[in-house]
Amino acid sequence: MKTLRILVLLPCLIWAQPEFFGYFESEADVMQLGSNRYSYGYNKLRLDVEARPNDHVLIGANISAQKYWGKTNWNVFDFIPGYESSGMTMSFDLPDTLLLDNMYMKLSFPILDLTLGRQQISPGVGYAWNPTDIYNTKSLMDPSYEQTGVNAIRALLQLGDRSSFNAIISTDENPGNTIKQLQLKSGIGRFDVSLSAAKFGWKTARAYAYNYDELDQRTLLGGSIVGEIAGLGLWGEFGYNEVDYVDDPIFWAASFVYPGQMPDSFSEYLIGVDHTFDNSLYTLCEYFHNGYGVAKKNEVFLSDYLYTLAGESHSLMQDYGFLYLMHPTFDYVSLSTLAIANFNDKSGTIAPQLDWNAFEDTDISVQVSWSWGTDDTEFGIQDWGLRLRLRSNF
Amino acid sequence: MINKTILALIVCVSTAYSQDELAVKIIKTVTEIMSPENMKSIGTQTITTSSGKQRTFEFESYTGGKGESSLTRYTKPASIRGQAFLTLNNANDIWTYFPRTKRVRKLASHAKKQKVQGSDFTYEDMGGGDVFLKKFIPKYLGEENKNEALCWKVELIGIQEEEPPYPRIIMWARKSDYAPVYLDYYDESGFNMKSLSLEDIKDVEGYPTAMKMIMTDHKERSSTSMETLEVTYKWEPPKDFFSERNLQK
Numbered sequence: 094m095k096t097l098r099i100l101v102l103l104p105c106l107i108w109a110q111p112e113f114f115g116y117f118e119s120e121a122d123v124m125q126l127g128s129n130r131y132s133y134g135y136n137k138l139r140l141d142v143e144a145r146p147n148d149h150v151l152i153g154a155n156i157s158a159q160k161y162w163g164k165t166n167w168n169v170f171d172f173i174p175g176y177e178s179s180g181m182t183m184s185f186d187l188p189d190t191l192l193l194d195n196m197y198m199k200l201s202f203p204i205l206d207l208t209l210g211r212q213q214i215s216p217g218v219g220y221a222w223n224p225t226d227i228y229n230t231k232s233l234m235d236p237s238y239e240q241t242g243v244n245a246i247r248a249l250l251q252l253g254d255r256s257s258f259n260a261i262i263s264t265d266e267n268p269g270n271t272i273k274q275l276q277l278k279s280g281i282g283r284f285d286v287s288l289s290a291a292k293f294g295w296k297t298a299r300a301y302a303y304n305y306d307e308l309d310q311r312t313l314l315g316g317s318i319v320g321e322i323a324g325l326g327l328w329g330e331f332g333y334n335e336v337d338y339v340d341d342p343i344f345w346a347a348s349f350v351y352p353g354q355m356p357d358s359f360s361e362y363l364i365g366v367d368h369t370f371d372n373s374l375y376t377l378c379e380y381f382h383n384g385y386g387v388a389k390k391n392e393v394f395l396s397d398y399l400y401t402l403a404g405e406s407h408s409l410m411q412d413y414g415f416l417y418l419m420h421p422t423f424d425y426v427s428l429s430t431l432a433i434a435n436f437n438d439k440s441g442t443i444a445p446q447l448d449w450n451a452f453e454d455t456d457i458s459v460q461v462s463w464s465w466g467t468d469d470t471e472f473g474i475q476d477w478g479l480r481l482r483l484r485s486n487f
Numbered sequence: 488m489i490n491k492t493i494l495a496l497i498v499c500v501s502t503a504y505s506q507d508e509l510a511v512k513i514i515k516t517v518t519e520i521m522s523p524e525n526m527k528s529i530g531t532q533t534i535t536t537s538s539g540k541q542r543t544f545e546f547e548s549y550t551g552g553k554g555e556s557s558l559t560r561y562t563k564p565a566s567i568r569g570q571a572f573l574t575l576n577n578a579n580d581i582w583t584y585f586p587r588t589k590r591v592r593k594l595a596s597h598a599k600k601q602k603v604q605g606s607d608f609t610y611e612d613m614g615g616g617d618v619f620l621k622k623f624i625p626k627y628l629g630e631e632n633k634n635e636a637l638c639w640k641v642e643l644i645g646i647q648e649e650e651p652p653y654p655r656i657i658m659w660a661r662k663s664d665y666a667p668v669y670l671d672y673y674d675e676s677g678f679n680m681k682s683l684s685l686e687d688i689k690d691v692e693g694y695p696t697a698m699k700m701i702m703t704d705h706k707e708r709s710s711t712s713m714e715t716l717e718v719t720y721k722w723e724p725p726k727d728f729f730s731e732r733n734l735q736k
């Protein structure tokens with residue numbers, strides 16, 4: 094599939110006199126975890142190529158080369174409360190990568206866009222979490238960072254100025270993991286409303302705990318609404334999920350000793366509000382509930398942490414808050430703060446940040462983070478962190 | 488004596504009435520010539536901050552329905568390439584698109600007063616249509632020379648219930664062709680917060696077109712110059728051009 098895509102798209106790209114652009118990014122981090130201090134970082138070069146042979150065809154691709162430095166070998170247990178001093182080891186490396194991230198062709202017909210190839214798909218209206226996003230894992234410390242692509246065929250049918258119908262089929266090596274998603278979007282008065290349905294293979298927490306390869310099936314019925322009430326920006330996103338567990342005798346037997354939850358259905362929802370004050374202070378606040386998360390601190394198992402760290406669930410526990418404040422304080426300098434709170438284990442992180450557009454196309458940002466909560470909580474296990482990031486676009 | 492008083496009163500009332508009529512006529516004509524059915528343009532936007540630092544952006548812009556809908560897409564510099572915003576219903580509905588994340592965000596009305604790409608223009612300023620006619624009451628203030636032209640001077644007083652973008656505006660429009668050449672924007676306290684100077688006005692396909700617009704923010708002591716490099720009013724938007732789908736192209 095990958096070779097075929099390259100064979101078809103590469104000659105088209107060259108023939109269509111492409112534009113090259115992208116960025117170089119360098120990041121340095123320091124993190125204090127208990128008595129251990131780690132320093133690490135990466136240098137990243139992203140090269141985007143875009144070609145438009147005519148008004149109806151867009152070919153896009155990008156290559157991302159990332160080289161890590163400092164600490165590149167990590168022990169997962171260092172991040173799991175109660176296990177950080179256990180002496181147990183489950184190590185993973187951050188290998189240097191040269192990745193052909195996206196490579197797609199988009200054909201535009203009068204009322205239809207057809208996109209084929211590895212492409213970025215980012216559904217949902219939430220800023221920090223997206224209950225209807227089954228493709229990406231967001232970093233809470235930087236939710237607006239770009240996501241990697243997924244292999245998909247996507248058809249967008251325009252049904253008027255503010256209405257559209259979206260169909261996505263996404264596949265990988267495992268046919269059982271095929272995602273089939275439909276989305277209907279429309280404008281109702283000052284609100285944008287969307288409804289979506291998806292069916293896909295999903296590795297549940299139980300399957301993850303037993304390293305079971307067979308995927309359970311998940312059906313998602315969700316939607317979103319975004320608009321305003323009394324001058325406040327307001328949005329909501331929800332997903333109702335049904336899980337169809339694999340009917341396998343061995344797995345079935347193992348389920349009796351699995352300590353975690355095995356719900357047949359669960360819901361996720363998010364409510365967000367934002368406002369810009371007269372003094373240009375931008376404020377954003379979100380509340381997120383994940384019915385698949387663990388409700389109480391003393392019910393969190395090792396497998397739940399591993400499962401969340403693997404990006405299979407939107408969150409470890411059930412109830413979270415996110416606050417973001419941003420003010421353009423000086424010429425090309427903005428000060429911001431984000432705060433994340435886990436309401437279930439009463440832990441969280443606050444991270445002030447300075448962004449400076451030092452030169453045209455060159456940004457410098459510094460973020461400092463402090464965590465609160467006891468050592469046996471999701472965020473409390475970390476003490477503080479420092480991140481310096483430089484990015485120059487070309 | 489009584490007759491003279493009545494006559495003076497009649498003259499005063501009729502003069503005031505005719506002046507109000509003239510103000511309405513001026514604003515109607517200004518709206519007409521400033522709102523061609525459709526427009527397609529390419530331009531640059533140079534922001535000069537209070538400390539003299541400059542940033543220049545390039546963009547392509549499309550408007551339709553006499554300014555009711557617009558779509559602006561930045562083409563330079565690289566850091567914002569592909570970022571775009573769509574306004575519908577005279578900028579009452581705004582969507583922005585971020586190509587890095589491939590996400591579209593619908594902005595609430597508070598965002599209308601936000602600066603577009605840090606410039607001195609707000610989303611609301613970029614919206615067109617018949618805002619002057621619908622959201623303001625015009626008052627004729629006389630004739631005055633401005634930007635080297637003899638102009639009508641008209642005060643626009645915001646109608647509270649219509650949520651005008653500014654409480655008060657004073658506009659100078661050329662007597663010769665009704666092309667506005669200067670606007671002063673005032674806040675609630677009467678402070679002249681911003682001024683827009685429209686310069687190098689050329690006749691493009693029958694419409695007087697300012698090839699250069701400079702918005703000065705008197706409070707922040709910054710300014711933004713928008714220069715039009717190419718413009719045509721003969722462009723016809725394809726069906727559903729002003730849509731979220733097209734925003735992402």
